[in-house]
Amino acid sequence: MDALTLFGIFILLPLVGALLSYFGRKYAPIIALIFVAITGIFLYVWYGNFGSYTVDIGVKLNLTFDITTWFFMLMINTVIFSSLLFAVSADLKNAGGFSTLMLLGFTGANGVLLSRDFLSLYLFWELMSWSVYVLILRTSGEYARRYLLFGVLSAYFIIMGIGIIYYYTGSFLYEDALSGVIPYYAWAWILVFLILGFGVKMAIIPLHVWAPYAYSSEQPFVSFLSGGLSKLGTFGIYMSMYSIAGVGILDSFGTFRGVSLLGYPFALLGAITAFVGTILAIFQDDIRKLLAYSSIGQLGYVMVGLGLGTSLALGGALFHAFNHAFFKSLLFLGAGAVIYRTGKYKISEMGGLGYRMPFTFLFVLFAIFGLAGIPLTSGFISKWMLYEAAIEKKFVIIAPLMLIASVGAFLYSYRILYGIFLGGLKEEHKKVKEAPAPMLAAMFILMLPLLIFSIVPGWILGWINDVLTNTGLKPIDYTQFTYYSSIGGANMATFWIAFMVLFFVAVAIFIMKRARVVNQYDNYFAGEAPSSVALHAAHNYYKPLKDTWAPMLKYSVDRAYEKFSKFFVDGFYEIKKIYTGNPQDYAAYLGIAFLIFLIIGWWLL
Amino acid sequence: MNENPLPSVIPDKEWKKIQRMLSKRSLWMIHFCTGCGAMEMPPVMTSRYDMERFGIIPMATPRQADLMLVTGYVATKTLKRIVRVYEQMQDPKYVIAFGSCPINGGIYWDSYNIIKRLDKYIPVDLYIAGCMPRPEAVMDAFLKLMKDIDEGKANGWMRYRKYYDQYKRNQMRIFKRWDE
Amino acid sequence: MIVDWLIQAGLVALYLFLAVVIGLLFMGIARKVTARVQNRVGPPVYQNFLDVGKLLAKKTNIKHNWIFDFAPLFALAGVLLALAYLPMGGYKMLSGEGDLILLLYIMAIPALGFALGAGASANPNAGVGVMRALMLMLSYEMPFLLVLLALMIFYNTASLSTLLEKQMSFAWGIVALPISALAADLALQGMMMEKPFDIPIAPHEIASGPLVEFGGKYLGMLMLYSAGSIVLETTLFVDLFLGGGVVLNPAHYGIIAYVVNYLVWFVFIFIVWMIAVLINAVFPRFRIEQAFKFYWKWPTVIAILGLIQAYIMSVFMGVVP
Amino acid sequence: MIRPVLLIAFPLFFAFLSPIIGLWSKKWVRYLIIFATALNATLAGLLLLEVFQHPVFDIIGGFQPPLGIVLMVGPLGAIIAFIINLVAFIISIYNLKVEKEPIVRYSMLYLLLVMGSTGMVLTGDLFNLFVFLEVTSIASYSLAAYNKDKKGFLGAMKYVIIGSIGSTFVLLGITLIYSELRTLNMLDIAARIGTMDPYVKIIAFTSLFLGFGVEAEMFPLNTWVPDVYDGAPNPISAAFASLPAKAGIFALARVIFTMFSFTNFLWFVVIMGLLTVFFGELIAYTQKNLKRMLAYSSIGQMGMIIMGLGIGTTLAVEGAFYQMIAHALGKALLFIAAGFLIYAAKSDKIEDMKGMARNPLVGIPLLIGALSIMGMPPFAGFYGKFFILMGGFSEGYYAIIALFLAASIVEVAYYARFIKIVFEKGNRVIRPDAATYIPLILLAILIVLIGVYPKPILAVLQHVSAFITGGA
């Protein structure tokens, strides 16, 4: 494997795919699917041989294929594969344009993961962010505009970071940044800029405003955006903190109980994001907005792990990013299947679809178990690692925020389950059919790893360990079925055996008697005959909680941004007065300019 | 009709005996306070007579209840609700009718919308006479019912299942629409 | 290796069975005590066994759809699983294999399974009931999690078995962190859905909330679940704060130690249960807003004080149990 | 061996040929422009290939330097000339759409404009540079007023006043230099600049800098730009954005680097560049009229190029020239697209253009052009902007770069707003005709090609910017 094959397979191939699939009309997603499958196969085949190469397209692009890249590529490749598989049967309008832009985004993502110098990182980062912009533009221009503003903000934060490094080292390579020429205060600026830059893509609290809007576009794309592309933010922060800067520099800012003073505020920010994201998610009635805020919350957890920096915390962050990629895109695909079948977005308008779409319900249920961290899925293990990391180091602000946020996760999880799948089935949904086969296949692919890695966590912990040792950090200790931290451990094998046995006991008691099935109208309704609308209690679901928290919910970051930008726009109108419009002023400007130039020239002499 | 849960382990006869003993000792009551009988229930439930010592506790939904109390006159409108609640209860289920109104219409013998005899529409296991029987009568009725259950005489739910079509015919003569 | 594995499994099964029996016994005792408080005779102590027997022997059982069956299955399996991970009377069951956070999430399995089944019953009362249950959970989890955190930070361990050993060697939880113990007891009242906080299963307002459509064997299994959860929550409190009832060190005294510890543990959970029952007997039911306001005001403040105390003792004063 | 002088002779010849052909048939005049510019573009291309080996000198009229007109064509001049002629050729296709009657005068002026700009880029002689500057200015003044409506006249008048003041300053500079150094050949001036009396040198430099600044749309001098671009017909404003502006910037670069090499003056140029960017971008946000918005946006882009030149490192200058090329293509594309949108919506207010660009033939090139101007990767604008930023950082201009980034966020804001309106699900979709979408697609392909595989252009620019900043 040399430079060209690596560059060819992961960058050129999807680009060619993008061009080809534009003309594929209705079959475009299938074409795109083939290209993604090819890259997937190569990803699997090339697991062993890693290496770094440079490609010259006028500017030198340094690409490295190592375990970290492989780990993140595995996530993104699977997520886009299932999104496109979902899109095959989702009959999107102008499917050609959709698959082109998806593949462009995929190329950008691959490029960011492969690149080991700032030029190619920035190049592919921008390519990925504008292809997402155009994808959102397909649904609504206003949402796309807000996304692009934050996308560009994140790009310019990264540019500032790169610039400062370039000022000191004069080269774009990651390795050169470690050459010790950069003073430690400059590192503070660099890391703050880079983390904020990548943090925008992970929707950390002050920079999260674009997420609920961006997540209201087409479901297959959104599942790739939230499942796959938000992992680039994680990759970016992970690389900039631990591979570009390295633990030595982080600790040079002084450590607070083994955690660098630079990392701790970001961990705190992550915890606040987790808490606020979850609380906001509880009160949303639109399924897409709810999933958007829940995604912000879950990524807050990842941010905590990245901020803390101990090997357990980082392992937890990587594992949680992995889980989030799967259960979040599974949730979005599930919601997409429901929206595809009923055409409704509001949770209170749906109801009882679980009886009509049983498989979709089971997949979404499994994703909810992953999201809420129930031990039946691997979602628990990653959350466990993050909690243990925080408690190990006795952080009394981060740990409670995370724990309470996870309880909040139960609330909005049940709101999704009850609002859409349980409760009374409305008249117009009586004849709703199950989601088409490709959609179910897509969801199945995403569900598999959550189950497998919950039974045998050893495999994925092995990969995560390789990633940690690859970036020079201490590995976490684990065996095939158990994982440990300094203050506790858990064995998933005994858990599963015990659960199976006790479940068998419950089933034994249960099947003693048969039960007669009753239709949904044969319900205790104080003797009256219930109508289908009355059966569904999902309208305004957590109203008492909302009323108690009303004073706190008044403040919204969106309105702060609006006021902030209005202040600047008024300034622009002031400046506009310079161009008065009559030529005499313009001629006067010329004279004044000449005088100023002369004085400056004189003074410089 | 009632399958036997543990056929092999315990012989059928003994199992039925245990079943009857269990349902006797824990009668869960849903209280359909149609008329003036509701006033008699508080003394029965509270410290003076305390029906809970026989395992009888008030329940909120027919699904969880075995015993239904119809306390007072039954108008045609109320009958429809009583039949629905009765059908939502799970076998074995028993009905006790309070006072003279369910027996023969009581003081409303001449009214145009009070049904004169309850067990024409749903099987009643026990009537308690009296224009609102005193709590002692109610307690006595409970004990009588428990004895009937024990001896297997209180089989109203079997009769409802057996003569279901007759009951339905009678009911539909009183009210025309059922599902509204 | 298989043999002692089987013995351990048998012991665990025995302890689980005993736990459920004790749970039903405690429910009977609670009804008796409440009756006596209300100056009436009250049912016999074994009444709940009869109730469960009657429910399981019901002739017809009503169910709505296949999701409806989740409730009893997950509820019973979940609570038994949680009990399996909880050291009872000094015998550490499976707690060596998992820790407090795993236990916390296992306790969520029955709650979620039960909520799923209730939701599938398509009854608005059930939907409202589960909503109240989840909101109540959010309110009492705030102080309870802070208490757990205080314990984990002070004893510097998350595994229950080591926690027991440390309480044996150093000092009981209630001695070391009395403030947290108080907050935990207040949270316990909400966790066990005893009177001031039995908002989700309010019979008068929402026809016993999630239980509205459960009858016959479903209700019987859910009763076993609630019996198990009584023992679960009381044992959790005892394990965290009262050393899990371990008086004699099993290493020295062998079998006798297990029996004595079991009895001491029984007495402790009985006392904790009685506190809850007595509060239950005299309190009216709160509205859900009052429950939030209550839990997020005093118990949370107390829990935070406990956390600060644990933090100061373990980090600054360097007290290491 | 291509004589560079042909590049100037041919447009002149065809310019004066067009009235004759005009007598015969108006239609053929339009095709004449296309043929002339196409010929010029191929010639410039061949010259570019040849110039790779050795710089080409060409003496016109036999006079030896320092008096004769010498065309000194370095690789940079060749590339800029090629781009100018290429864009002129593409815009000439769009000229078919110009309906106003006096097409003959239009083609003459247009070819003069092309000749002037090419001349400014190729010449090696200062006075010759002034002559070509005058030719372009005059052609621009009349073309600006071509629409014969109030806006056209107003813009043209402003352009005349400021343009002529600028030219007088250039003339002042030239006379001062000639009086001191007795030569007008740029290389001689560069060699003997040291002997000049410092005070006279300052005045000469400032006047030249100011004069060419007007053409290069620097901050205080670009007040004419919005009115002229708004008043001029669409193809012409596209031409203005790419032809004379690029020539002006090139001349400015020559003045700063080859002739005076005033290195300690550069930080002031950066400040001026930043001010131009600031005023360009911020006011563009407030514009409701599409063409004025694009005009201010092009001021902003020019400011960026000036800033790039001002920073002075090889990387920044390379980025500046790269951005010059990208901006020429991008702005031409946007102005042509704007022309189509105005034609389709019958009004130049952005609000009325709801959903006009939904047709992929216009939509995709418009999107590519806008994204390239914003500096998005696979398009030409990315490398220019990135190198300028990196150059700025290597010189330590942190604050300036930060302000520039803030201004470019505003730029992204108003472009995104424009795209939102134009791509909204508005009324029915209008199909563009051939003369509109061919140039759009050609320019879009060019932008993507330069963006995806920048090797050839970067090779040239690296060699040149080292030569320029080397101060040799």
Next chain:
Amino acid sequence: MKAEDIFKDLELKFENLKVKGNTLPRYKAEVQPDKLEEAIIKFKSNGFNHFVALSCIDWIKDEKFELVYHLFSYEEKEDVFLSIFLPRNEPKYKTLRHLFPQIETYEREIHEMFGVEFEGNDRLGEFILEDWDNMPPMRKDFDTVKYGKEKYESVPLINEGGEKE
């Protein structure tokens, strides 16, 4: 102001009803159907703003229905009964629910129980009695005993049939 004064203004003949044990003064007056509305308006604007009840009396012998509008004034603590007479065979009157909203409910009940038509009240129809198929039951000529016997006696007992379960 006092009820007598209002009656004088309206030139209405009124009588003071003496009721044993009731100290509050009560007046009853018979009003012509067309003048009733402005009478009520007059009373309402002079303190009698509490509409107590609207009841209907079936004078079967005089072939007339009597509608009694009962008003009460908190200031004067006085009761006023304004009554009108409608022919029994086709009793029709206009609705006064715009004066007091609760009049609508009374009118619905009287319509169901006595069969009096109230134009302008669109909510007449089935109100308390479900599936009622006979003449309005409160009328004196309705024989409830016969109806009760017919309807409920006719329902046969559940014949248990031969074999005993």
